[in-house]
Amino acid sequence: MENYLKETPSIDYVNPLIQDKVWELMSQSEDNLDYIKRSYIFVRDEVPHSWDIKTDVVSKTASEVLENKTGICWTKSCLLAALLRANRIPSGISYQLLTRADNAYFSLDGEHLAYTIRSELGEIDYHDNHADLDDRLVNILMQSESIQEITTDFEF
Numbered sequence: 341m342e343n344y345l346k347e348t349p350s351i352d353y354v355n356p357l358i359q360d361k362v363w364e365l366m367s368q369s370e371d372n373l374d375y376i377k378r379s380y381i382f383v384r385d386e387v388p389h390s391w392d393i394k395t396d397v398v399s400k401t402a403s404e405v406l407e408n409k410t411g412i413c414w415t416k417s418c419l420l421a422a423l424l425r426a427n428r429i430p431s432g433i434s435y436q437l438l439t440r441a442d443n444a445y446f447s448l449d450g451e452h453l454a455y456t457i458r459s460e461l462g463e464i465d466y467h468d469n470h471a472d473l474d475d476r477l478v479n480i481l482m483q484s485e486s487i488q489e490i491t492t493d494f495e496f
Contacts (some may be wrong), residue, residue: 341430342430343471344425344432344471345425345428345430346384346425346471346472347402347422347425348471348472348473349401349472350400350402350415350418350472350478351401351402351403351418351421351422351425351473352380352401352402352403352422353402353422353423353425354426354442355402355403355422356425357403357406357407358402358403358406358419358422358423359426360408361382362426362427363395363422363425365378365379365382365423367457367459372427372429374431375427376429377426377489379420379423379424380420382423382425383416383419383420384416384417385406387406387409387410387411387416387419388409388414389410389416390410390411390412390487391412391413392486393410395487395489396411396486396487396488397410398481398484398485398486398487398489399412399415400415400478401415401418401490402415402418402419402421402422402480403422404417405419406419412487412490413428414433414473414477414481415473415481417433417434418433418473419463421433428431432469432471432492433469433471433472433473433474434466434467434468434470434488435466435468435470435474436457436463436465436466440483445484476492479494480492
């Protein structure tokens, strides 16, 4: 469980921007469960996906997502993990292969995807949980200067 609390280069929760957001969300929260929900909703609703707003900005870490106010799914996940880990709430990264995206909703009762996985289209829910962003994804982000350069040509 300790691995799911560690700070990593991608999940850089000691960064002052992250710490400021943690303090802001904590000051609005009634308890840890409320904090978790507020963190989730903040990342989902207040940080647009880079493709959705047609930006070329590549946010590579949790703090860059916060600074740039945008990120792709990988780095938005890192931001949520950073917000949680900063409060000693273990969190991990899970992967899916999707062909479209809608909003999911927050639930402690179980996973609620934005929509059902369509295996006939090659979509996959890997049902995994990693302590950090996959090294291959980190390398892709670090080598990309624009969103158009981000691709994945490997399987998890």
